[in-house]
Amino acid sequence: MARDSYHHGNLRQALIEATVGLIEQKGPMAFTLAEAARQAGVSAAAPYRHFAGREQLLEEVARVGFLDFAERLETAFADGKPSPLSALLRMGEAYLTYAAERPGYYMAMFESGLSIAGNADLAAAAERAEDALTRAAEALFQRLPPDRRPPSGMVAHHIWAMSHGVVELFGRGRPGSRAPISASEMLESGVLIYLRGLGVIPD
Numbered sequence: 001m002a003r004d005s006y007h008h009g010n011l012r013q014a015l016i017e018a019t020v021g022l023i024e025q026k027g028p029m030a031f032t033l034a035e036a037a038r039q040a041g042v043s044a045a046a047p048y049r050h051f052a053g054r055e056q057l058l059e060e061v062a063r064v065g066f067l068d069f070a071e072r073l074e075t076a077f078a079d080g081k082p083s084p085l086s087a088l089l090r091m092g093e094a095y096l097t098y099a100a101e102r103p104g105y106y107m108a109m110f111e112s113g114l115s116i117a118g119n120a121d122l123a124a125a126a127e128r129a130e131d132a133l134t135r136a137a138e139a140l141f142q143r144l145p146p147d148r149r150p151p152s153g154m155v156a157h158h159i160w161a162m163s164h165g166v167v168e169l170f171g172r173g174r175p176g177s178r179a180p181i182s183a184s185e186m187l188e189s190g191v192l193i194y195l196r197g198l199g200v201i202p203d
Contacts (some may be wrong), residue, residue, distance in 0.1 A: 012050045014040040019061050020104035028112035030085075033057060048088055059119050065105030066125035069098050073132040084139040085201060088159070091136055092187045095163040101172060110164065133160060140200060150198050162190050 018039035021165035033054040051057040059074045076094035080087045092189035099106045107113075109126075116123050141149040170183040179186065195201045 011040070011042065011046060011157060014042070015047055015050065016058060016061055016064060019057055020108070023061070023104040023107050023112075028058065028107045051092065055114070058108055059114055059122050061105060061108040062112065062114055062116075063119070063122045063125045065102065065109045066129055068102070068105065069109070070125065070129035072098055073129055077132060077136050080091055080136070080139040084136065084142070088136045088140055089102075089134065089188055091186055092159065092163055092191055095160075096167060096183050097189060099167040103171075106167075121192070123159075130160070140195075144200065148199070150200070155198070155200075158194060159191055163187060166190070197198070 002043070015036055020032065022035055022039060025031075030053075031048050034050075035046050036054075036057060037044050040046075047057060051060065071092050072094045076090040077087045078090070114122070116126050134152050136160070137152040137155040141152065159165045166187045167184050169186075170179075181189075
């Protein structure tokens, strides 16, 4: 494709894909807008047709990532079947799989220092992912009397934090890769211990 010959929508997607590649190579803070343009095969001025600057492009990568991430969590939940607990554990596995399969997006979402609250579209995409975990927690608590149900939002945040911690421990050659158990085993055991401690599931 000739330089700058992208159609309106294709240029935006090409820049996103180029940025994801650069993040995987250099990290989310070490690339420039000009590098993204060069990687996409367009002039240094071309990105400004869609993005005000590097940070806005990075925000768009994170937004696209969160939408895909949320969809994977929702698919893993699958209406809480065959049980809310098995569905919640599947969501944890989906979290780890996403981080492994789409590291450039994951780093843009969680390691770039972006202010999610400062971008309404990005915040909505991140909230969709959070809502998926919150709904899963609510489904898990349905069998408990209302006065014994822990706050579903709190539980969703705690499980999110555990998942993120396992990704950080095991990701990209970090110390967890030498652990005697796998990342998925560590996350599942941590979630089960946590839920037992809350009295949500029996011993």
